[in-house]
Amino acid sequence: MLCRIGDVEIWRILELNGPYLSPEELFPADGVEVREAIKTHAPHQLCSASGKLILPIQGFLLKTPSHIILVDSCVGNDKTSTHADWNMRSDSRFMAALTAAGVTPRDIDYVMCTHLHTDHIGWNTKLEDGRWVPTFPNAKYLIPAADEEHFSKDAGIAYKQSVLPVIEAGQVELVTSDHTLGDYVRLISTPGHTPGHVSVLVKSGTAEAMITGDALHTTAQCWYPDWRFKYDTDGDLAAVSRRRLLEDASEANWKVLGTHFALPSIGRVTAKGDSFRWDDD
Numbered sequence: 001m002l003c004r005i006g007d008v009e010i011w012r013i014l015e016l017n018g019p020y021l022s023p024e025e026l027f028p029a030d031g032v033e034v035r036e037a038i039k040t041h042a043p044h045q046l047c048s049a050s051g052k053l054i055l056p057i058q059g060f061l062l063k064t065p066s067h068i069i070l071v072d073s074c075v076g077n078d079k080t081s082t083h084a085d086w087n088m089r090s091d092s093r094f095m096a097a098l099t100a101a102g103v104t105p106r107d108i109d110y111v112m113c114t115h116l117h118t119d120h121i122g123w124n125t126k127l128e129d130g131r132w133v134p135t136f137p138n139a140k141y142l143i144p145a146a147d148e149e150h151f152s153k154d155a156g157i158a159y160k161q162s163v164l165p166v167i168e169a170g171q172v173e174l175v176t177s178d179h180t181l182g183d184y185v186r187l188i189s190t191p192g193h194t195p196g197h198v199s200v201l202v203k204s205g206t207a208e209a210m211i212t213g214d215a216l217h218t219t220a221q222c223w224y225p226d227w228r229f230k231y232d233t234d235g236d237l238a239a240v241s242r243r244r245l246l247e248d249a250s251e252a253n254w255k256v257l258g259t260h261f262a263l264p265s266i267g268r269v270t271a272k273g274d275s276f277r278w279d280d281d
């Protein structure tokens, strides 16, 4: 178990933890300073051999007293991707992590997709007899409505492989950013990375934890909230959302789980001047 928030257990479901792209490529508008800032503030996220940013791909499993909820379903097997490490994978690590948490695919009540990018929806479906079918047969898949609208236009291969089959199976519920999921989980609107992007707040008693999704990709963005990420749909809006999220995290002293932060991906944020400080738990 990664941590406990009151009555809720949170488990890390890790699929991959490897170098992705160079910092300069991921934050192109912010130039050469990015690498130095990451070296200073997130040194474990820089791969010394390749010079690339290490990007963990992981979901978080929430075991509440009433539901089992998977937040983000990673890259998946047999999927088509332009990124070589994500293309046509055949790997048991994700499923092994579910087993380690004491959960089978049939047990999952909800799959919450923070947004509809490839590395957050892959295990939504699996290939069975040449057809994509829902991996979690008893789950409702909660998808931000604004993302469904955006990604269904000129639908790409990821949408066709990992979203459409679940819609056709009648298992998708489109949600708005004020959605609550049982007594312990609510969504926080953080648009910009994608139009409907949400972060996820877990609350039990006085304990609270927030899962970032892709509102941030590295803890260095706590110090530099205005960096623009290469794959943001609207980088300006993403920066506004990021700053607001960090302010709330600091104000409420949330435990923060960074979906793509270097492992252990868990810590807290403190306001510091015009930006924020990150401390690992």
Ligand SMILES: [Zn+2]
Pocket: 117, 119, 120, 214, 260
């Ligand atoms: Zn991502």
